[in-house]
Amino acid sequence: MTKQYRIPKRFIEDHDSRDCLRDESNEIINVDAVIVRTNKKHYIVALTDAQAAELLSDANHYKDLGAELGFEGMSLVSSARATYDALIKQGMQPITKRIKFIY
Numbered sequence: 001m002t003k004q005y006r007i008p009k010r011f012i013e014d015h016d017s018r019d020c021l022r023d024e025s026n027e028i029i030n031v032d033a034v035i036v037r038t039n040k041k042h043y044i045v046a047l048t049d050a051q052a053a054e055l056l057s058d059a060n061h062y063k064d065l066g067a068e069l070g071f072e073g074m075s076l077v078s079s080a081r082a083t084y085d086a087l088i089k090q091g092m093q094p095i096t097k098r099i100k101f102i103y
Contacts, residue, residue, distance in 0.1 A: 002046045004036055007055075007086045009043055010079035015058055024048065052092060059084040060095045 015021060016031040023029045034051070037044040047055065062080035065073070088094050 002048050003052065003091075004044055004046050005052065005087060005090050006042050006044050008041060008079050008082045009038075010075060011059055011062070011083040012043060012045065012055065014076055014079075015055055020054060020058055021051065022054075024050075052087065056084060056087045056092050057095065059087070 012021075012031055019028045021029050021031060021034070023033070031043070031045075034045040034047055035043050036046050059080045062077060063084050065077055065080075
């Protein structure tokens with residue numbers, strides 16, 4: 001099942017450049033394969049549940065890496081945060097951080 005999402009261009013383009021976007025048979029696909037419409041700052045993309053979950057997970061990972069990526073990576077971090085927030089606002093479940101207990 002696919003659903004359309006409105007998301008910022010920058011992060012999904014990076015996601016695509018790292019070959020993270022895949023189809024149902026786990027083959028690498030290009031972002032152009034999922035774009036429905038585009039405007040100046042956003043893509044409207046048709047993603048399967050698995051593709052959307054992978055993008056959300058990837059955005060969740062990158063959104064907290066600000067200090068590690070330095071000044072050059074801040075636009076990617078900012079776009080990851082915007083992508084994560086956009087997906088949540090459009091009905092995806094937030095990723096909860098698990099508390100790791102050390103005894």
